[in-house]
Amino acid sequence: MKNMTKMSVRFGEGVLFFLRLQFYWILTSISLGLITGIMPATSAVYYYLFQSFQQKELYFPTFKEFRKKSKESFKGSNLLGGSQILVLLILWIDLRVNAQFIANPLLHGFLIACSALVLGVSTYLLPSFVRYKLQMKDYYKQAFYLFLSNLINTVAMVFGIFVVSVVFVLFPLLSLVATIPLLLLPIAWFSFKGMTKIEENAKKV
Numbered sequence: 001m002k003n004m005t006k007m008s009v010r011f012g013e014g015v016l017f018f019l020r021l022q023f024y025w026i027l028t029s030i031s032l033g034l035i036t037g038i039m040p041a042t043s044a045v046y047y048y049l050f051q052s053f054q055q056k057e058l059y060f061p062t063f064k065e066f067r068k069k070s071k072e073s074f075k076g077s078n079l080l081g082g083s084q085i086l087v088l089l090i091l092w093i094d095l096r097v098n099a100q101f102i103a104n105p106l107l108h109g110f111l112i113a114c115s116a117l118v119l120g121v122s123t124y125l126l127p128s129f130v131r132y133k134l135q136m137k138d139y140y141k142q143a144f145y146l147f148l149s150n151l152i153n154t155v156a157m158v159f160g161i162f163v164v165s166v167v168f169v170l171f172p173l174l175s176l177v178a179t180i181p182l183l184l185l186p187i188a189w190f191s192f193k194g195m196t197k198i199e200e201n202a203k204k205v
Helices: 002-031 035-055 063-072 074-102 105-131 136-149 151-170 172-177 179-204
Strands: none
Touching: 002 035, 002 063, 002 172, 002 179, 035 063, 035 074, 035 105, 035 179, 063 074, 074 105, 074 136, 105 136, 105 151, 105 179, 136 151, 136 179, 151 172, 151 179, 172 179
């Protein structure tokens, strides 16, 4: 009975945690210019997920803390996020042009491989930005290194996102009230595991 009560309390806390992050993400994105507020707010979600992983208990930020953390990352997160979107957009246009006009299978395969690489590196870009204090160009190097050294974790991220998507189909209400933090959860968790593993290995050297 005590275990059931404990599990119920933890489940309730988890639901409240994700609801709060979603609500803060929406308000902060709007208050920081909507389009220009998405990446800073997303960085803040990563930050508080990492805090929870690090402390091994849910960290409930206030809205003031969340918005402050978002504003601190405003420039950097928009530069990194904007560059991600730009590169992916260029690759998408190249794929469309090749499919419509050139129809070269080798070029098509190369562009798909490049897209997969960029997407893989992108999953580690904002987490690296949140975790480390680096020069802007070094975040790309760090994300690339994390991607190559954590391929299993990257596959697990994709599977995790798939599982979350299935949960959204089964429980549509969740997709309305906690979309962003739940979608970011597998990326945050497996990137956190990858980064902490590399950090621990570096200490042993």
